[in-house]
Amino acid sequence: MPNKIISAEAAARLVSDGDTITTSGFVGIGVPEALLKALETRFLDSGTPRDLTLIFAAGQGDGKERGLNRLGHKGLLRRVIGGHWGLIPKVAALAVAGDIEGWNLPQGVISHLFRDIAAGKPGTLTHVGLETFVDPRLQGGRVNDISTEEVVRLMDVGGEKVLFYPTRPIQVALLRGSTADPAGNVTMEREALTIDNLAQAMAVKNSGGVVIVQVERIAARGALSPRDVEIPGALVDAVVVASPEDHMQTYATPYNHAFAGEFRVEGDGAGDMPLTARKIIARRAAFELPVGGIVNLGIGMPEGVAAVASEEKLLDHLTLTAEPGVIGGQPASGLDFGAAINTDAIVAQNQQFDLYDGGGLDLAILGMAEVGADGAVNVSRFGPRLAGAGGFINISQNAQAVVFAGTFTSVGLDVGVEDGVLDIRSEGKVAKFLQQVEQVTFSGARAARLGKPVLYVTERCVFSLTPNGVELIEVAPGMDIERDILGHMGFRPILRDPVEMDARIFRPEPMELRVDLLHLDLADRIALDGAARVLFINFGKLSLRSLREVEMIRRRVEEVCGPLGHRVDVIANYDGARIDPEVEDAYGAMVNALEDRFYGRVTRYSGSAFMRMKLGDVFERGRGAHIFESAEEARSFLGNRTQG
CATH class of the missing domain: 3.30.750 (Transcription Regulator spoIIAA)
Structure with a gap:
């Protein structure tokens, strides 16, 4: 059998002008950094390969130089179809400037597309994306005006409106594992996630393409247990051994045994959160946690809910999940986001989205950047800043209930708590509750029509989605409704009988929320x-x-x-x-x-x-x-x- 181990430089030469490539990774987990560096170096040195099409599901980067940011050069890319753009500002800047064609599709849809490409299907048929900016009746997922191809179509199936996302062949996969043998069999025992590696490898192999996998070590031929092999050697064309600095477990952590699930640990050692706006919001959101239920926590502000649940001794009564495939345990945050400690299972990302899209989430707690009078939420586009939707559309559209969590205003907001009373020391300069959002990442109108329970939780008040719009239902102690809330909104919410937010939220001691929820x-x-x-x-x-x-x-x-x-x-x-x-x-x-x-x-x-x-x-x-x-x-x- 051939020896498939080659250098990163040789691997980069396997990519040709005009190829469609796909890469693995979620934030900084499972990103083939050595392969991306080699591809960037080859382009900068020789001007080739050029005009690549890049397809990726989850955001892969640190918001600076690493990950897909290494491909952010004029001429290297011609078009990009991606799920989350916020961590790859160099590539996003090319799309916003119109230097490349770009589309933002739901992360879960792209994840499922890999499976459907592998299976030779014409496309992915789903309700995910209806009435959001991905819907062709709105923007069709287009990032700019030069992106004219129709990558999503509206169809009628059995009297129901659905979206059809056509498949396309992919010529190159840049993937990552832990251990390989010379025949190309790859295991992932030291990775925090398995993501979509197998589906991507199958998609590329069945497209007649080349599969290249970065690993950190080589085992003897035949030494790997077939139970441990995630990517069979029959699907792999080349293996590259990366240096440790290019194969960190996450962008924040070289290696954590708990992220790999080698053993359970007592806790993350982070201690209790200080009583800031972040904790106030996380505490109020935690009141909605369904005992015995399955929950997704988004990146950013919602990450604090896991810490609050830990403080309140609730983790044993919930199943927390993250979209790349983590089930159970306590999700990590920051550049570790996507990993978790004490997990029950780590499944493929596309299988996680099967669970999500089918309604398996009892509750999703997600961030919010803009909220409209009709309950719509925007987290994906703000003028020249392209964040992208990631898994937000799949999750928010299909969870049984949704809590959107975030500060009431942004940029310069400073709040404190004195004797259980909220004090706005400095108001934020940017209003987040607007008459109309810039881009519809979550359709409030659709959710209200379908009767989905939706809350919008801030540090000073809570709103609920009703069939007639957004209603103010709770106000923090110390807040004046006219001065502190209505005066900073672009619309007037429904006002009936708002009550005071639970006083325990604004006290430093534990809330004993376990007693309430159980x-x-x-x-x-x-x-x-x-x-x-x-x-x-x-x-x-x-x-x-x-x-x-x-x-x-x-x-x-x-x-x-x-x-x-x-x-x-x-x-x-x-x-x-x-x-x-x-x-x-x-x-x-x-x-x-x-x-x-x-x-x-x-x-x-x-x-x-x-x-x-x-x-x-x-x-x-x-x-x-x-x-x-x-x-x-x-x-x-x-x-x-x-x-x-």
């Missing part, structure tokens, strides 16, 4: 005054989001009332409570059944007119649902009825 306090929330024959139900600030929680409440009421042998009157507090639309019917049916079995007269109260209206809809009005504004009115009603 409902460990149901025994205190549902208690009987035996002498008065009154059942007190305190759902103040309770978020009811799942059928499991509905069942827990039913069981607690049965536990209290079942042995009594007589009916009880009920006073229920719904101040600050939230009942998600998905469980309203089940909750109402459950309460009605309990009334039939155990209750006499029932009074409910909430200071929110909207909640009172909602309760009236949830419960059968024919039963005489008595819903008051205060506890005093509720108690008074029971007292008057008793006297009568």
Whole structure:
């Protein structure tokens, strides 16, 4: 069998003018740095290869010189189809200036395209991207005016609008693994991710192209276990051994055993976050975490939610994921983003997006740069700055619920907390809540039409998406609505009954959020005054989001009332409570059944007119649902009825 080990310089000579190439990597993980350096050097020395087409899914770079930034030279590239551009400013600058053709497509779609190219399919058919800037009815994913090719088409399939992304042959793959043998079999045991390496290798091999893999070490022929081989030698044409500086595990970490999943560790040792705007936002977002659910945390501001979940001892009750293939554990941040410690599994990126696109995420917590009056979010394009969508479109469009997290304004914002009160020391210069966003990365109109629960969490307030637009629902202590919120918005949100954000968010001590989310306090929330024959139900600030929680409440009421042998009157507090639309019917049916079995007269109260209206809809009005504004009115009603 031939020896496939060659030098990086020889590998670079395998790329020809006009080739379509693809590269592996996610931020700084799995990037074939030595191969990219060799390709750059060859071009700068000889002016060739020229006019390459580059196709990549995830962003691969450090925002400076490394990764795909090495290809950011006029003449080297002719066109680029990529998922995330923010970490490759040199390439993005060429696209924005019109020096190359450029398209920004959803990361997950490109990831799936590799599989479909390998399988010889005509293209990828999906709903991902509808009503965003990728939709041909808007911009078709084009970065500039010279990009005229139609890389995505709108189609009608069975009466449903879908998007079709055509496949195309790829001539060269620049990939990365850990260990190879001379026959080209490649393992990835020291990598933090496996990403799309196998699918890319198959796509290029079945296109008649060349597959080149960078590794850090060579094993003897036949020494590798077939169970460990991620890229079979039959798919590999050349192997390059990289120097350690060009084969770091991430751009921030030379090697971490925990990222490779060699063993579990106690924690990341980072300690508790200081009480900054970042932590305030992360804490409020953490209130939405679904116990037992699958969650995606985006890059940037949402990364803090993992740290808060760790502080609050919630990680064992969640499955955190990241789009390149991490399932379980605690995701890393910064230039380590994409890696994680204590993972349950690391799967291929395209398989992760199968899970995401099919609705497998219970919650996504993502960043936001601009929010429009219709709830649209832009994270991808800001004038000459091209960030790109990455996996944002796949994730936000398909998660069961979404929380967008970010500061209320940006550039120069400085906030502090004194005695549990938020203080705006210096207001940000750039407003983020605008009448209309520059580019639609998330369609608020589509989400509202489909009934998706969406929140927009900032350090000073929280908004909710409604069928009629964005509604202000919570305000931080110390904030004046007109001065601190409405005065810095490009539109006026719906205003009904905004409540104060939970005071614990603005205190330095742990919030004991675990008690809330696990409902460990149901025994205190549902208690009987035996002498008065009154059942007190305190759902103040309770978020009811799942059928499991509905069942827990039913069981607690049965536990209290079942042995009594007589009916009880009920006073229920719904101040600050939230009942998600998905469980309203089940909750109402459950309460009605309990009334039939155990209750006499029932009074409910909430200071929110909207909640009172909602309760009236949830419960059968024919039963005489008595819903008051205060506890005093509720108690008074029971007292008057008793006297009568």
